[in-house]
Amino acid sequence: MISFVKAHACGNDFLILEEEVAGRAHADLARRLCARNTGIGADGIEFVDRSRNRPGDFFLRLFNADGSEAELSGNGTRCVAAWLAFNEGIKQVALGTHGGIRTCRVVESAGTEYLIESEMGVPRVMPRTIRLPDIGDVEGAMVSVGNPHFVLFVETDDFSTHGMPWQELGARISGSPLFPHGTNVEFVRVHSTGEIAFRIFERGCGPTMSSGTGTCAASAAAMTLRGTGRELQAIAQGGPQRTVWAGGETTMLLTGPAEIICQGQALHAQSIHIPAGVNSL
Numbered sequence: 001m002i003s004f005v006k007a008h009a010c011g012n013d014f015l016i017l018e019e020e021v022a023g024r025a026h027a028d029l030a031r032r033l034c035a036r037n038t039g040i041g042a043d044g045i046e047f048v049d050r051s052r053n054r055p056g057d058f059f060l061r062l063f064n065a066d067g068s069e070a071e072l073s074g075n076g077t078r079c080v081a082a083w084l085a086f087n088e089g090i091k092q093v094a095l096g097t098h099g100g101i102r103t104c105r106v107v108e109s110a111g112t113e114y115l116i117e118s119e120m121g122v123p124r125v126m127p128r129t130i131r132l133p134d135i136g137d138v139e140g141a142m143v144s145v146g147n148p149h150f151v152l153f154v155e156t157d158d159f160s161t162h163g164m165p166w167q168e169l170g171a172r173i174s175g176s177p178l179f180p181h182g183t184n185v186e187f188v189r190v191h192s193t194g195e196i197a198f199r200i201f202e203r204g205c206g207p208t209m210s211s212g213t214g215t216c217a218a219s220a221a222a223m224t225l226r227g228t229g230r231e232l233q234a235i236a237q238g239g240p241q242r243t244v245w246a247g248g249e250t251t252m253l254l255t256g257p258a259e260i261i262c263q264g265q266a267l268h269a270q271s272i273h274i275p276a277g278v279n280s281l
Helices: 026-034 074-088 166-174 212-225
Strands: 002-009 012-018 044-049 058-064 092-096 102-110 113-119 124-132 136-144 148-153 184-192 195-202 206-208 231-236 239-244 253-266
Touching: 002 026, 002 074, 012 026, 012 074, 026 044, 026 058, 044 074, 058 074, 074 092, 074 102, 074 113, 074 212, 074 253, 124 166, 124 212, 136 212, 148 212, 166 184, 166 195, 166 206, 184 212, 195 212, 212 231, 212 239, 212 253
Parallel strands: 012 044, 058 092, 148 184, 195 231
Antiparallel strands: 002 012, 002 253, 044 058, 092 102, 102 113, 113 253, 124 136, 136 148, 184 195, 195 206, 231 239, 239 253
C-alpha cells in the first residue's frame, strides 16, 4: 500500500507522495495513480524529498500523468505548500525544484483551503513565430518561468485560432519537432489592462483547468507584448489567480488558492515493482 494526499489548485489536481516511496518507480507510479478511470486521478504527482542534500527546505520532483518528468509546476508547488501548512503547521517554505527554488507563503487559510503567494522567479519572454505543417506561421512568444511555454494571443471567445479549436492547435504545438522536449501552450485573450483570460494545453497531460506557471507565462507575455498593467487578474477555466511583476530582473509573484481534497492508500500500486528496502509513508 502507498499512502497519498490529493490536492488541487483551481482544478489543477495533484497527488503528493514522499520521495522515499517511489524508489525508481516514479514514472510507473505517475501513470498508474494519475489515470482518471483506473487510478486515483490527477494531472501529476509531486514527490517530496525531505533529505538535506537538495536545494530548499524540501525538494520536489514533478511527474506528469503520462510518466514524463517536468521541471516544476506552480500549482503543484502551491498544493505541496498547502499540505505542509495543513499537516505540519509550516506557513512559509522554500521548495526546491528542477526549475529553481519557489518560496510559498500562506496568506489566508480556512480548514483545508489556503490562499498562497508564491515567488515564481524571473520570467523570460522572447517573441517567436513558428511554422507548422498545413497551418503556416503562428505568431507568439517563448516564455520561460523555470519551464518552457509558447504563448499566443487570440481574439475569439472560444479561444479558437488558425481555423481550429485551441485544444487541437495546442496539441500540434506542444508535440511539434520544433520543441524536442515539448512545451506548454497558452492561448491568451486580453480583456483589459488589468485582466486576461487564457486556456492551457499542458505538456504531459493535455488541456488542464489551470496552471501556475502557465498563469505566469501568459501574464508575462501580456505585460511585455500587449502593454497590460504589471498587476493582472489571470482567469483560467479553474478560476482566477493574481500576478504581480515589476519587470526586469525582479521575481513574479503569483497568488492563488489550494485545497487539500483527501488522503488515503493506493492498494493497487503494490503491483508496481519498488526496490526492496523502500517503505511507504
